[in-house]
Amino acid sequence: MTDTPNLEKTPVRDKSRFAVAMESDFVYAFKRSPVAIVSTVVVLILVLSAVFAPLIAPTNPFDPASLNLMNGFTAPMEPNAFTGDTFLLGTDDQGRDVFSTILYGMRISLFVGVAAVLFAMVLGITLGLISGYFGGWTETIIMRTADVQLTFPSILVAMLIFGIAKGVTPVEYRDQMAIWVLILAIGLSDWVQFARVVRSATLVEKSKDYVAAARLIGRKPGAIMLRHILPNVLSPVLVIATISLALAIIAEATLSFLGVGAPPTQPSLGTLIRIGQGFLFSGEWWILLFPAVTLLALALSVNLLGDWLRDALNPRLR
């Protein structure tokens, strides 16, 4: 044999990465799913309006100087009896524009949700990789801790962590710290599912030869986990992260509704719902309804997107 015969033609890459991506099965499936498109649009609208809240909102509800108590309890789209001001979604008892508070509240809800999920993700992926890769006692300790935590409702765990964290922070910082404590509490109550999924995926990947090859060429365990295993276990993690985001937003709203979450000075959607709930039976329905509908739309569309993502990334369900 003189030279190896040229059996295969080198494929020519004449398309840009974007063009290739647009032709993928994933994009095709996305275009064919009305649910996915609608929920993406809803999520995008909500996220963008939260991000650009200062530009969109007619008033800044956190600036006491701009508030006029005379505007309190103005019904949606009706001019106020004293000042003549009109508000799209009405005002609450302190004359804050409900539309503006929703935009700002959604900011906090989304921030807490995203940060909590990221925190849970980093923690869960790290612990999952470690327990899957090393096995033995490390795995036993981590995964049994996870199992024990799973036996408690996550909202209970979050309340427990929230309570402890609040207890150890000095009183004067409590309101400032509340958001971070919320993130910590929700994140810690949510890492378990990431850890479990990553661990089981790691066990599968670990037995493949490319991991043995990486060990053979002398890469350190940390490098193997990060460079070789992690990218290969990420797709289920993305699905869980999306669904967890919806759950984290709801968890934050629940905690805030129960009064242990975001303080009234920095109201999240949950806080707004709690505030509005007090006025429901006195006829001021808008203070409760609009934040609640926003929360519903946000959680539902994120959840639907997560569900669709799970189906789209799972070849067995096609």
Add this chain to the structure above:
Amino acid sequence: MTEPVLSIRDLSVEIPTRKGVVCPVDSVSYDIAPGEILGVVGESGAGKSMAGNAVIGLLNPPARIAKGEIWLNGTRIDQLSGDAMRRLRGKEIGMVFQDPLTSLNPLLQIGDQLTETMLTHLDISRSEAEKRAIAALQEVGIPGAADRLNSYPHEFSGGMRQRVVIALALCAEPSLIIADEPTTALDVSVQAQIVALLKKLCRERGTAIMLITHDMGVIAEAADRVAVMYAGRLAELGPVREILTSPSHPYTDGLMASTPLASRGKSRLHQIPGSMPRLNAIPDGCAFNPRCPYAADKCRHDPGPQGVEGRAACWFPIVRERTA
């Protein structure tokens, strides 16, 4: 004789289990000289891969080396610490795995995988590593090597992927390559190409290759010497011609007789009666005695001589008259 690249002395691997310690590799010794291909054959479970894994120090616990010595280029490696072993093995030992589908990371471009090996072990720059990666790909016969550095494994066919894996094993210029069933997952036509490639690299670079396989055809085609393993023990070791044409261990004889040959016509394929004993039920005496047509009383009590170069592990080796 030149200094062997790899020298295994009296190596045993054991796995403690609930029902006692089993011994998948039992007192095996062999050498591989530079530029030599040693074929290791045996049924599945005979301890071929286990011995290979012991050499590269990738035995999965609880399996462990129970006794024996492994020497690589004059250095004893079986007692090295994890760190020292890690530094040594990627540089001195390359590995070609059975399944090219799983032995490349599906999410890394092959250029990255090739340079990763070199950057870990050789003191060279990234651009130098890339140059070498292209050279390695060319050497294993990948057309348009420079353009393919940015390809992902799924853009290659199985045979091409196995070539990439071989390039990967080569790129740190190891003195020994362990090829664990490199052709099993491939088409017959591609198998021949891969075997030819391994042979070529071995001749040109003087790399020693341990070729683990159960395919006698591959052995006949590629190997210089053959080690036949049975139930964790070395049955016979010798030059490939001798083993193939005049095996002296009854097991090797049975193995050769059960290889299909076109010249044998339509007669039924010979088979060795029974199957290999489970590791926890290896019989007393010679491990092959229950299946051996020549077994005598002595074989049932005494394990017999250890298999070494030119001597079968058998009380009654088959002696043939040299025909050629």
